[in-house]
Amino acid sequence: MSTLFDVAHDKVMDRIEILKILMPERTKQFSLAWSILRKTHLSEDAYQDMLARVFENSDMFEGPQHVRDWSWKVLRNRCYELIRKKKYQATLLDDSILELVDTELERRGTADMPLRAEALRACLEGLSERSRETIRMRYFEGLPGNRVAEKLGRKPETVYKALQRIYVTLAQCIQKKMVALEMGDTLS
């Protein structure tokens, strides 16, 4: 059985270097993909496709910023491509507004993202059981809001309101914990 490897020395570390550049962007980029596709598995597909495209073109990059800029463009395009391919109807903001909000998201720093992730976990524990159930169904069972409403025996509008409260609560809680951490407190 011939199942061996050949060496390609000229590309040593390319992918590792690229991952080092792109992984800090991951949460922001996933946020972008999810806000277009609204489905976790599709967003992950788009993200993985983007990574593969970047790898395939590793020899064209002139530096880390080039990789970052290119990856955002590829990811955005891939999301729209998926929508077209899957004939998926998604309501989107006007193009000019999308550019506005996406640019702001892209420019955000990533240095505190690990702490935000830690903070989120702590904040999720503070949610009510019902809120956690809503999150679980919406995000990890991949159910759209109306299906979550059906399962919970509630009106879709109630679920959207609940999600709004959850998002706002989590955003505020994360911010609070980040401030507390800066003051030398723990996240717990």
Add this chain to the structure above:
Amino acid sequence: MNHEAFLHLTTLYLEDAINANDLELLNRELANSPDRVQQFNDLRLVTGLINEHGRPIDTVSVDNIGANFSSESPSYASSAIGFGRNTSKIRLSLQTLAVVALATVALLLLFLNSSGIQLQRDNDAPQRNLDTSGIATLEYTSHAKWENKQRVEGDQIGKGKLHLKIGLARLDFHNGATVTLQGPAQFEIISPNKTVLTSGILTASVPDSAVGFKVLTPAMDVVDLGTAFGVSVGGDGETDVCVFEGEVEVSRTDSKNTPQLVREGSAVRSSPKAESIDSVAYATMRYEKAWPVTSGVLQATGLMQFVSPGPDFVPGRIEDSDRILVFRECSRVILKSDLEVDVTEPGQYVRVGRRNKQSIGAGQVVGSYLLQLNPIGEFFRNETDGARVIGQITFNRPILGLIGGTAQLISTDELLGHPRGNYGNTRRGIEPARPDDQPDSGRDNVTLSNDRRTLSLDLSASSAVDQIRVIVLEQTQVTAPFRLTFNNASRYEKMLSEL
């Protein structure tokens, strides 16, 4: 538009439930206010964080032997109970993989390598604590923040208390024991063989050289009998002990009763106010962050997932169609002759149809890990732009070699495989090149980093079973009689002189 109404429209938009009129209102609001753009993205980022980090670690669907598992709808209920004792097959969802694994990459790389944090770390780097009376070395940390004192990797840790506020920290005791703390945790080293966990989580791997290693908690004393285990102490002192390999003795704190033996795949619980130590379901979820670090895998990221600790989580007993599973197979194996492998040098490799064997020299003490992707039935060849499985794994020890061919995998199963693994006789390894694949088509790429500790995989999801055996160096030269162990599951009480 008031703030509440804006948040509502943003939520409806993110939920794809916004009507045309409201969408127009949202467009206008965002166009006219940079603050609104920020608020919009604040919520958008929350959705990204939930997707990536919101899933509890314990959302794996598990059942008993013979049952089928759904990759969909992981149950909180089942996860709260934990893994079944006799699990034979586990399937994990693509979402889990994506959310947990790649997120971890982001965290690691951000911490270790992204310029902002790295620079800050370098500038603020405290002096290494060179305590000559050290009992352990702070071998590795991840996002670790300590109470009162800054610590850096390489610090010698002597007797005293450690308060890890957040993150992971691995302590390599000089007697051979390895302990990984998961913050928040309060831990104290009393002596080389005696420690105290007042709160938090730890996982430990204790070789023969450190048998008798103790972890005291508010509720129980845990004495290692040559094993790997996890201890978790809650705020009220309630203590859980979960034995991954081998066995431990537990006894109530300050009790003169005969200690209880806890065997691998078992777990017990007690609290300071309880009068007994009770058996509980074997549940490893809480240890799944710390355990890979104890096992020598500092990070398993991308679509790579270190398997849960326990006697049932071995090659051949777990399948996962979506992720590259990482199994710890064996440790402390002495190579009594040169070992033929496919790769020994750093570089990027692609599949080709010719042999070019290299070897690892005899006399070295090695450990091995199996990386496995088994996507049968999930993808078809004609999915030309089909999914790839990309992942990266970083070991705490240098990689000496990689084995990717079926014949070589089979021939090394006995020496380097898990003693309980069921490797079967089917074709394994990185599949041979297909006629329509160019050698540099981007499929089934393997990259070994220059420092030999990081392996990046880019596997075609249309491949058959893909396996790579990774051989890491544990000790360069054997200079004294050395006892061999295989994961403690079936201990080889051989001495070097017997070889």
